[in-house]
Amino acid sequence: MLSAQTLDAMIVACENAKSVLRRAAIDPSERKTLNITLSAAVAAAYLDRTPEGLAKAEARGRLPAPKVASNGRRFYTVADMIAIREALGIRPGKADDERAVVVAVQNFKGGVSKSTTAKHLADYLGLRGYRVLVVDCDPQASMSVMFDINLEELIDETHTLSNFLSPQMDDADSFAKTIRHTAWPNIDICPANLGLQDTEWELTATIEDGPSAIADAFRKLRFGLEEVRGDYDVIILDPPPAMGFLGVNTLTAADGLLIPVPARQLDYLSTIHFMQTCREALELISKFDPTIDYGFIRVVCTMFQPNRTNEAQMFQVMEKTYAGQMIKTPILLSEEIKNAGVLMSSIYEVNKPYGSHQTFTRCRDNLNTVFAEVEREICKQWPSRLAQIGTDKLTEAL
Structure with a gap:
């Protein structure tokens, strides 16, 4: 078949190109190293x-x-x-008897900077000293690639997220075994792998097994995270851009929801649909588990260009309609972020700016301001940190 032969040729060419790109972007040892100073x-x-x-x-x-x-x-x-x-003796995270806060960075609309936002949030929290676990629930595995996971190495691996979530795998009983270290000393990842899309279909098949099986399928990730919530301060979920069983798993596992939305009319309108779908999913889930609730839901404006009149006007609309649920500072569109992404990195992993040092500093400071707001929302979930919320002055008592 001509179409099959054409696709085979395209796949081989893409695989070869991927190897070239990887060698260009990653350290010659083929493992990403954290060389930032x-x-x-x-x-x-x-x-x-x-x-x-x-x-x-x-x-x-x-x-x-x-x-x-x-x-x-x-x-x-x-x-x-x-x-x-x-x-x-600086401890920025939770107390020993508290649990990690689980944050899902979610939106159905493609091109809203979902995975990029989640990656930068993870790296920011890593720099702030938190112990972070990233869980890549998206079969596209963009987050896993940014953390230098070789997806091909997971093909024959039995301890993967897809195997753990699959109702057909009886021996995948430990979520902790799916976790891998990254170049960051305080950030780990549970990577996505090529079988995650198949797991979506396997979870869907539980519909035939009745309400109890469906309830367990919806909460499989939630149950798995309980195994490791004492080991981390923050767990960041990067969900797929759809409300299937994988998407519902991230919603039921989360303590907080961060919704990236560009200041564009189409993205704004699609986010309304996303929120409606989330509401319907949570209403369905509450029939199985009434304990699921969010400590916070926040919208963050991404890829914002304030000099564009239509975006500036759309941002004002977002501020009004999302009221107190919106992160005050938008994430500005920056070539620095785009160029870092080409090298499978975040702005926080870059030592040498691609443009001017001033542009780089402005980009990093903007991200710091945005994620400091998210950080405060996270800290509010820990009783041990409530007394510190709102204290913005830097401590000098060393």
Whole structure:
């Protein structure tokens, strides 16, 4: 068949191109490494300290001597900041007896920057010192690729998310076994794999087994996360762009919902449909499990271009209609994010800006402001952190 031969040829060509792109984007060892370094000012901000405070602690011997660049300026790695938090007793996350907050970044509309937003949120929280687990529930596996997961290596692996969720797999009884480390010392991932789409159909087949089987199929991920919620501070779910059984699993597992929406009319209208579908799904699920509820639901405007009149007007409409449910600061459209994405990275993983340093700094600061709002919503879910909410002044007591 000509069509089959054509598709085979296209697949081979794409696979060859993928290998070339991977070699160009990833370290020669074919494993992604975290080589980012942060200035004293940037590191101190993520630590909720000041550069002067860090310098005093280093001078007093409370912290080891910092690394110094050839220009004489101090710099820090992510591992350094983890060590600093340990030395100073800084614990940004939950108390030992509390559970991880599960955040689903979800919208049905394609091209709204769903996975990109989830990736940047994970990396931001990693820089802030939280222990993060990312769960890629999308068969497209964009998030897994950004965290340098080789999907081909998972083909024969039995401990995968698809096997765990599949009602046909009797031996996939441990969610923890699906988790893999990333280049980030405090971010792990449960990757998507090529069998996840088949799992969607297998979960759908439980309809024939009656209400009890359907209820369990809807909550399979929720039950699995219970196994590891004590090990992390935040669990980020990257759902598929559809409300099938996989989509419902992410909704039932989440404590909070972050909805990315560009300031464009079509995206705005499609999000209304998404919210209606979510409402109907939650109403259905509540018949099986009345305990499912969200601590927060927030809309974040993505890829925003404030100099475009139509987008500026649409943003005003979003502010009014979403009222107190909207993140105040929009994520600005930036070539820095786009260029980082070409290399399967986030802006937080980039050392050298693609444009000017000013553009890079503006992009990073914008993301920090957005995700600081999300971070506050997350912290509100922990009783141990409620007293600290609203305290924006950096602590200097080192």
